[in-house]
Amino acid sequence: MKQAKINFIDLLKPYSKGWVAISEDFKRVLFYEKTLKSLMNKSIKSKQKVYYYPSGDNHSNFVGCHANNYSI
Amino acid sequence: MPIIIPFSPLPGLEKSGILVPMIPVTFSNGIKDFNTFALVDSGAERGLISTVIADSLGIIWEKLPKQTGFTAAGQFTFRIFKDLHISVYNHEFLMDMNIVDGINAFRCILGRKDLFRREKISFECYKNQFQIEFRKYN
Numbered sequence: 001m002k003q004a005k006i007n008f009i010d011l012l013k014p015y016s017k018g019w020v021a022i023s024e025d026f027k028r029v030l031f032y033e034k035t036l037k038s039l040m041n042k043s044i045k046s047k048q049k050v051y052y053y054p055s056g057d058n059h060s061n062f063v064g065c066h067a068n069n070y071s072i
Numbered sequence: 073m074p075i076i077i078p079f080s081p082l083p084g085l086e087k088s089g090i091l092v093p094m095i096p097v098t099f100s101n102g103i104k105d106f107n108t109f110a111l112v113d114s115g116a117e118r119g120l121i122s123t124v125i126a127d128s129l130g131i132i133w134e135k136l137p138k139q140t141g142f143t144a145a146g147q148f149t150f151r152i153f154k155d156l157h158i159s160v161y162n163h164e165f166l167m168d169m170n171i172v173d174g175i176n177a178f179r180c181i182l183g184r185k186d187l188f189r190r191e192k193i194s195f196e197c198y199k200n201q202f203q204i205e206f207r208k209y210n
Contacts, residue, residue, distance in 0.1 A: 002201075005078035006094060006109070012083050026096070036128060051096055051107040052128075058084035 008053070017056030024049045074194075074205040075161055093195065093202045097182070098159040099169075104130045108180055112193065112202065116183030120150065120170040125180060129156075133171045141170070148172055158186070163206045165190055 006026045014029075019039045021031040030050055033039035043050045079091030093112040098105055099121070106128045110119070126133045136151035149172070156169040160182075167186040172179065187193065192205040 001073060002076040003078065006080045006096075008094075008109075009081045009083055009086060036124060040128065049107065051109060053109055 012053070012055045015055035018054070020053055020055045021050035022053055024051075026051070074192075074203040076201055076203050079200045079202070091200050095160055095182070095204075097180070099125070099129055100157040100159070101129045101131055101153075102157065104128070110180040110182045112187060113181045113183050114188065114193070114195070116181050118170055118185040119167060119182040119187070120172045120179065121181075122179045123171060123173045126153070126171045131171065133173075136171070141172075149174065158182075160187070161204070161206075163191075 004026060011022060011026075011029055012020065015032050018032055018034045019036045020029045021039055021043045022028070023030050030046070030048060031039055031042050032055065033042060036052060036054075039052065043052075077093065077095060080094040081091055082094075085092075094109045095112055096107065097110045098107045100106075106125060108125065123133055131153055133151050133153065136153065139150055139152065141148050141150050150170040153169045153171055155166045158165055158167055165186075169186075190207055192203075192207065194203045194205075196202060
């Protein structure tokens with residue numbers, strides 16, 4: 001069973017620094033807020049299952065990345 | 073049957089061509105749930121979450137005993153939260169989670185003691201994907 005690719009670059013591109021709520025199928029951003037707290041309040045009211053993720057960040061330091069050759 | 077998951081592109085890594093193994097996860101402490109995405113890290117002994125995620129779960133992490141960990145990049149301070157409930161692709165289990173302060177809010181990692189001990193994980197970097205095969209328990 002192959003899952004669809006989650007493309008965080010496409011999902012997060014339109015959003016400045018804050019948090020997004022991504023749809024259950026991982027294809028759309030349903031909500032955006034500056035803070036996680038306000039985003040969670042909005043998402044809970046909608047009663048939709050969403051996945052929270054920060055926007056507007058550079059995630060390159062999430063993985064072990066060498067600046068010169070970008071190898072993990 | 074294994075679940076095949078394509079590696080994901082992340083902001084900041086566009087020019088590098090690096091794709092990363094990410095999975096959707098749901099954490100629960102019995103009171104609150106938090107859905108997010110975790111990096112599957114075979115090099116991590118145990119998983120970790122940021123204090124931002126811990127706060128969202130209502131975990132009073134400041135009152136947990138402080139410990140010091142070591143990485144190639146240096147030391148870090150963490151607390152262990154016991155028996156955090158985790159759901160990955162509808163497979164559920166408990167794990168002891170490290171809560172690390174002073175790291176980026178999006179940091180969420182699953183490592184060997186939590187994910188890898190429970191599932192068979194095969195990285196197929198030549199296909200830019202990985203597979204998770206959940207073990208069956210009696």
